[in-house]
Amino acid sequence: MAKRDYYEILGVAKGSTEKELKKAYRKLAIKYHPDKNPDDKGAEGKFKEAAEAYEVLNNPDKRARYDQYGHAGLEGGGFGGGGFGGGGMNMDDIFSQFGDIFGSAFGGGGFSGSRGGRRRSRGSNLRVRVKLTLDEIANGVEKKIKVKRLVIADGITHKTCTHCNGSGQTVQIVNTPLGRMQTSSTCPVCNGVGKIIDSRPPGSDANGMIHKEDTVSIKIPAGVEDGMQLSVSGKGNYAPVDGIAGDLIVLIEEIPHESLKRDGKNLHHDLFISYPDAALGANPEIETLSSKVKIKLEPGIQSGKLLRLRGKGLPSVESYGTGDLLIHVNVWTPQELNKEQRMFFEAQREESNFHPDPDKNNKSFFDRVKEMFQ
Numbered sequence: 001m002a003k004r005d006y007y008e009i010l011g012v013a014k015g016s017t018e019k020e021l022k023k024a025y026r027k028l029a030i031k032y033h034p035d036k037n038p039d040d041k042g043a044e045g046k047f048k049e050a051a052e053a054y055e056v057l058n059n060p061d062k063r064a065r066y067d068q069y070g071h072a073g074l075e076g077g078g079f080g081g082g083g084f085g086g087g088g089m090n091m092d093d094i095f096s097q098f099g100d101i102f103g104s105a106f107g108g109g110g111f112s113g114s115r116g117g118r119r120r121s122r123g124s125n126l127r128v129r130v131k132l133t134l135d136e137i138a139n140g141v142e143k144k145i146k147v148k149r150l151v152i153a154d155g156i157t158h159k160t161c162t163h164c165n166g167s168g169q170t171v172q173i174v175n176t177p178l179g180r181m182q183t184s185s186t187c188p189v190c191n192g193v194g195k196i197i198d199s200r201p202p203g204s205d206a207n208g209m210i211h212k213e214d215t216v217s218i219k220i221p222a223g224v225e226d227g228m229q230l231s232v233s234g235k236g237n238y239a240p241v242d243g244i245a246g247d248l249i250v251l252i253e254e255i256p257h258e259s260l261k262r263d264g265k266n267l268h269h270d271l272f273i274s275y276p277d278a279a280l281g282a283n284p285e286i287e288t289l290s291s292k293v294k295i296k297l298e299p300g301i302q303s304g305k306l307l308r309l310r311g312k313g314l315p316s317v318e319s320y321g322t323g324d325l326l327i328h329v330n331v332w333t334p335q336e337l338n339k340e341q342r343m344f345f346e347a348q349r350e351e352s353n354f355h356p357d358p359d360k361n362n363k364s365f366f367d368r369v370k371e372m373f374q
């Protein structure tokens with residue numbers, strides 16, 4: 001099914017301000033709130049759709065990408081903390097990210113009904129490093145990563161917090177000259193959750209948590225760079241009791257390639273050729289990321305010549321287009337000559353044809369630099 005336009009979903013103009021976006025989203029979120037529309041799948045869909053649209057348009061980076069490329073600009077893993085992965089947002093994400101939006105509409109404490117006034121705590125983020133070869137970066141890759149997550153131990157039992165009677169809030173009555181005032185604050189015993197641990201299995205920590213090995217599958221989009229971070233929503237540590245999980249932050253590490261050097265989208269290769277190949281011309285084979293390519297070297301090619309294989313670089317993760325492979329030609333000077341070779345070169349030393357003539361059919365250094373940045 002084709003995705004609807006985010007601006008259309010929220011019913012706002014393309015140039016709308018942050019305030020207008022928030023207002024439009026709040027209206028929809030209240031209209032389709034699950035507490036108001038119990039067991040209504042249509043309303044739930046609209047509720048999620050609006051949250052997704054707001055999540056993107058309220059983030060300047062994502063909004064810029066969406067404005068430029070539409071939905072396609074946001075595909076491929078979700079950078080910088082979003083991470084829809086194509087599946088839309090789940091209810092926990094929506095409530096944890098945008099809970100404040102509903103605040104005043106649903107009686108100050110958050111959500112009515114089953115959600116009560118309790119607060120859901122959020123687990124901490126987990127960090128892992130993933131090493132990728134340039135080949136994997138060129139094509140994008142799915143990696144299965146083993147992580148040790150904090151999860152709630154099996155067999156744990158909870159009981160209602162007696163300090164706040166399960167409300168998560170403690171209420172204080174204060175006498176003031178204006179009369180009795182009621183103030184409420186987060187329950188210090190259960191941290192606002194409303195429940196505390198009754199019994200926990202051996203081996204679990206004070207919060208009833210244990211470390212559990214889990215395998216997480218991560219789709220890494222093509223073109224990522226060393227040092228980039230991907231965030232996988234909900235795959236971090238769990239929070240105690242009925243909290244929600246944090247994120248898994250994946251740090252990208254690039255394994256250097258044997259013969260190719262990366263510079264953003266472009267790749268560079270230092271090609272060394274012999275004197276005879278330079279003089280006579282040659283067809284050496286160059287290793288690119290996807291295959292081997294034969295290139296043609298014209299007779300008389302000079303050291304420093306730059307050859308460009310278009311589209312043999314890397315895709316960009318942030319924009320369209322693929323970079324180039326730039327081949328830097330170096331003529332290899334023999335370092336030890338035998339008697340015959342020495343005689344040959346000595347005989348040629350005075351030949352005018354062997355005298356350097358840089359102006360002749362060879363571009364200057366600055367022309368080459370210009371060519372490189374075209």
Ligand code: ZN
Pocket residue numbers: 161162163164165166167168169187188189190191192193194195
């Ligand atoms: Zn409590």
